Amino acid sequence: MADLPNAVSVLVVDDEEPIRSALKRFLVQQHFDVQAAASGDEALAALRRHKIALMLCDIRMPGTSGVDLVPQAIEIEPDLAVLMLSAVNDATSAALCMQRGAMDYLTKPIELADLGRAIHRALKQRESLLQQRHLNQWLKEEVTTSRAELERQRQQLERISIATLEALVNALEAKDPYLRGHSARVADLSATLAAELGLADEQVDQVRVAGRLHDIGKIGTRETVMNKQGPLTPEEYEHVKQHVVIGSQILAPLAHLGAVIDMVRSHHERWDGSGYPDGLRGADIPQGGRILAAAEVYDALSTSRPYQEKLTPEATLERMRDLAGSVIDPKVFEALATVTGRRRSLVFLDEGSPEPSL
Ligand SMILES: [Fe+2]
Numbered sequence: 480m481a482d483l484p485n486a487v488s489v490l491v492v493d494d495e496e497p498i499r500s501a502l503k504r505f506l507v508q509q510h511f512d513v514q515a516a517a518s519g520d521e522a523l524a525a526l527r528r529h530k531i532a533l534m535l536c537d538i539r540m541p542g543t544s545g546v547d548l549v550p551q552a553i554e555i556e557p558d559l560a561v562l563m564l565s566a567v568n569d570a571t572s573a574a575l576c577m578q579r580g581a582m583d584y585l586t587k588p589i590e591l592a593d594l595g596r597a598i599h600r601a602l603k604q605r606e607s608l609l610q611q612r613h614l615n616q617w618l619k620e621e622v623t624t625s626r627a628e629l630e631r632q633r634q635q636l637e638r639i640s641i642a643t644l645e646a647l648v649n650a651l652e653a654k655d656p657y658l659r660g661h662s663a664r665v666a667d668l669s670a671t672l673a674a675e676l677g678l679a680d681e682q683v684d685q686v687r688v689a690g691r692l693h694d695i696g697k698i699g700t701r702e703t704v705m706n707k708q709g710p711l712t713p714e715e716y717e718h719v720k721q722h723v724v725i726g727s728q729i730l731a732p733l734a735h736l737g738a739v740i741d742m743v744r745s746h747h748e749r750w751d752g753s754g755y756p757d758g759l760r761g762a763d764i765p766q767g768g769r770i771l772a773a774a775e776v777y778d779a780l781s782t783s784r785p786y787q788e789k790l791t792p793e794a795t796l797e798r799m800r801d802l803a804g805s806v807i808d809p810k811v812f813e814a815l816a817t818v819t820g821r822r823r824s825l826v827f828l829d830e831g832s833p834e835p836s837l
Pocket of ligand 1: 693694722746747
């Protein structure tokens with residue numbers, strides 16, 4: 480029969496032609512788009528060809544019975560509503576069909592009015608199952624979207640908190656012409672060293688953040704000591720040493736910084752155990768702390784300070800070679816020699832390029 484646009488498709492499955500024809504006639508009158516099949520195999524073929532909403536199915540048929548047809552039909556069309564047509568004495572088979580996914584059954588002989596109501600009920604039930612499934616799908620997508628949005632906001636907050644701290648470091652360094660840009664340079668060099676040492680991208684990022692924030696604890700250092708020209712007294716030196724502890728305390732509430740906090744605390748530890756604040760030795764010092772330590776020494780020697788002229792990169796490296804194995808992790812020194820050599824060959828520190836900021 481001709482396809483009716485928007486009409487609900489019903490498949491009639493019955494091996495007896497007179498019943499099939501009567502059912503078809505009735506359903507066409509009810510404005511359904513009707514397909515008919517004389518056997519289970521024909522029904523399965525029709526289900527593969529057409530989008531069927533409801534199957535009206537005889538239980539007793541030669542070949543594939545209605546009982547066996549139901550699960551196969553639902554496998555092809557999971558949204559299918561199934562109504563069984565059962566003989567008077569075959570309630571057991573009808574119940575089995577219901578267990579296998581049929582929605583209802585009618586006992587022959589069938590009153591057409593009953594059939595109409597049963598079809599209406601089955602289609603309504605199918606509709607609400609479809610709506611339920613769509614709702615579940617929508618909810619799942621909503622939850623996924625909300626989670627992604629929350630995650631995005633969390634990351635944004637983390638970035639903002641780090642940016643705020645960096646601004647604090649910049650303000651601190653701005654007061655001292657010799658320190659200006661120090662943390663940014665230490666951060667860049669440390670991240671390059673971390674990558675050279677084969678650290679994962681996430682750890683390289685942590686080392687970079689630690690480089691930017693490593694001296695944030697100097698907020699707690701007295702101005703008179705910060706600005707003092709000339710050597711510090713032992714008491715003043717002890718006071719300056721506190722900056723690593725104060726720094727890690729400032730950062731402690733920011734749980735997302737994770738390993739960054741230990742890197743900040745340990746950036747003045749020395750390979751031979753003579754550093755501070757914990758006197759850690761060798762591999763006991765967090766690797767990020769060892770990297771920061773080397774980058775900081777490199778930056779201190781290669782930029783002008785009140786007490787020294789800046790050294791060339793070559794001279795800086797030579798000076799630091801003596802510190803490898805005592806102050807500095809030898810492996811980090813090797814990485815430093817590699818990356819500074821590479822930088823020189825890239826004309827990065829050539830005469831013509833901008834001087835490092837003071
Ligand atoms: Fe420091």
